[in-house]
Amino acid sequence: QVQLVESGGGSVQAGGSLRLSCAASGRDFSKLGMAWFRQAPGKGREVVARIIFSGSSTLYADSVKGRFTISRDNAKNTMYLQMNSLKPEDTAVYYCNRDPNAPPLPWGQGTQVTVFS
Numbered sequence: 001q002v003q004l005v006e007s008g009g010g011s012v013q014a015g016g017s018l019r020l021s022c023a024a025s026g027r028d029f030s031k032l033g034m035a036w037f038r039q040a041p042g043k044g045r046e047v048v049a050r051i052i053f054s055g056s057s058t059l060y061a062d063s064v065k066g067r068f069t070i071s072r073d074n075a076k077n078t079m080y081l082q083m084n085s086l087k088p089e090d091t092a093v094y095y096c097n098r099d100p101n102a103p104p105l106p107w108g109q110g111t112q113v114t115v116f117s
Helices: none
Strands: 004-007 010-013 018-024 034-039 045-051 058-060 068-073 078-083 092-098 111-116
Touching: 004 092, 018 034, 018 092, 018 111, 034 068, 034 078, 045 068, 045 078, 058 068, 078 092
Parallel strands: 010 111
Antiparallel strands: 004 018, 018 078, 034 045, 034 092, 045 058, 068 078, 092 111
């Protein structure tokens, strides 16, 4: 079964950038639609961006459209989230997992993103 490890979070001033990575173990990663999720304090987990197995099609939440870019490198079993023009409201723990239309894999620890003004 694929296991997921998120990294790349940190603290950044508003307007700054971060690049998150999601490293997947297992041989099936290249067959899976994937997504980035986030959970802010006191809020539920929400989908931020989605990408199909080949990487040729992506979808974004309205709140991040034009600022975030999801991508993947199936040869490296890794997915990325480039986050630009960060806002304080982007502060959350970010997770990667399968596309929300599919049963989730075990959740990783996530990576904390904190944006200060």
